[in-house]
Amino acid sequence: MNTADIRSQFPILHQDVNGHPLVYLDSAATSQKPVSVIEAVKRYYEFDNANVHRGVHTLGSRATDAYEGAREKVRRFINASSTEEIIFTRGATTALNLVASSYARAVCGEGDEIVITPMEHHANLIPWQQVAKATGAVLKYIPLQPDGTIRLADVESTVTERTKIVSVVYVSNVLGVVNPVKEIAEIAHRKGAKMVVDGAQSTPHLKVDVQALGCDFYAFSGHKMCAPTGIGALYGKKELLQEMEPIEFGGEMIDHVGLYDSTWKDLPWKFEGGTPIIAGAVGLAAAIDFLEGIGLEAIEKHEKQLAAYAMERMLQIEGLTVYGPQHDRAGLITFNLDEVHPHDVATVLDADGIAVRAGHHCCQPLMRWLNVTATARASFYLYNTEADVDRLVASLIKTKEYFGYAIG
Known part of the structure; x- marks a missing residue:
């Protein structure tokens, strides 16, 4: 994997920020976009822009072919068995809300x-809170180990014959934990429950096979995997999607409309009301081509090596606390400097041209479990290098000096 060649394909990385070359370490929030994705979206708008499924003219046919071609590309990318199982959404949040609002509310009591x-x-927590409130279901939590991991024995004891839904993040956006979702799905199914996976942080970084995982639903966003914002997908097993009712109504998703009743199109279109996110789907298809051209296995290996290097270097900084397991983790590190608010840390790093995330990362209950109000987070992707880590470490030491603490 030639990181220098990969970096050359991301125009945004070749700029100075606050007088320093940009080091972008916030890919867990959103990834940057390669030229091939930018050009694919630009080309669609320049030559093929039209609504899909409706027109018989040439542009409409081109747009439809591009949109449905993107669906097939997503199907292959995550190894779904049929394009009927791929629903385009605005992202993982919309996908998870669709499962909660349509499937879970119908089956939970x-x-x-x-x-x-x-x-x-929060996108995989609040929807389930709302389902519980609406149906009288009970929301239960698998306990965490001190390093933030979960034990399958605790999954076994938490999931019971009354459990209808088990919904777990594949990769934690705070702890870097890679959860054993295949094994969790096996436990869920043995108890009669359905398995939902939040794949927002896993899909960009490791090879995903939804059939091998055994999950019933899988949600992900495009913008974290080099695609545009506003596009994502929900995978659902066909037999489950067929049972579900749509939650958005209007054009595109209907079959027959009468004055007092209507019927819906077949899968997957019954869940895609209105003009869909056509350009976003085109960009997502281009992003899949880009990532597969490099190889998800190579990307995962690169990120794990970077995370291990960063962990080794950062733990040498006295007064720096890292959250989550120190080994066998995804390519992100969440941390705090003693006596320095993470927003102050991020501000000083930004002055050095280094972009990290600071805050609760949309995980307020987890912050309380960690006994902190906020953390800083450096997240790595295929375009980051050890030199980026060295810049981060040097700036963190500078941050300690700026706030008057002794250097370890």
Whole structure:
């Protein structure tokens, strides 16, 4: 994997920020976009822009072919069995809300259980809170170990015969934990529950096979995997999607409309009301081509090596606390400097041209579990290098000096 060649394909990385070459370490929030994705979206708008599925003219046919071609590309990328199982959404948040609002509200009742973890992003927590309130279901949490990991024994004891839904993040956006979702799905199914996976942080960074994972639903966003913002997908097993009712109504998703009743199109279109995110799907297809050209296995290996290097260097800084496991983690490190607010850390780093995230990372319950109000986070992707880590470490030492603390 030639990182220098990869970096050359990302125009945004070749700029100075606050008088310093940009070091972008916030890919867990959103990734940067390569030229091939930018050009694919530009080319669509320049030559093929039209609405899909409706027109018989040439531009409409081109747009439809591009949109449905993108669906097939997503199907292959995550190894779904059919394009009928791929629903385009605005992103992982919309996809998870679709499962919660359509499927879970229909199957959950008083005293049923929904099982999640304390490390969930708000997008995979609040929808289940709302389902529990609406149906009388009970929301339960798999306990975390001191390093933020979960034990399968705890999954076994938390999931019961009353559990209808188990919903777990594949990769934590705070702890860097890679959860054993295949094994969790096996436990869920043995107890009669359905398995939902939040794949926002996993899909860009490791090879995903939804059939091998055994999940019933899988949600992800395009913007974290080199695609445009505003596009993502929900995978759902065909038999489950067929049972579900749409939650958005209007054009595109209907079959027959009468004055007092209507019927819906077949899968996947019954869940895609209105003009879809056509240019976003085109960009997502181009992003998949780009990532597969490099190889997801190579990307995962590169990121793990960077995270291990960063962990080794950062733990040498006295007064710096890293959250999550120190080994076998995804390519992000969440940390705090003693006595320095993470927003101040991020501000000083930004003055050096280094972009990191600071705050609760849409994981307020997890912050309380960690006994902090906020953290800083450096997240790595295929375009980052050890030199970026060295810049980060040097700037963190400078931050300590700026706030008057002794250097370890």
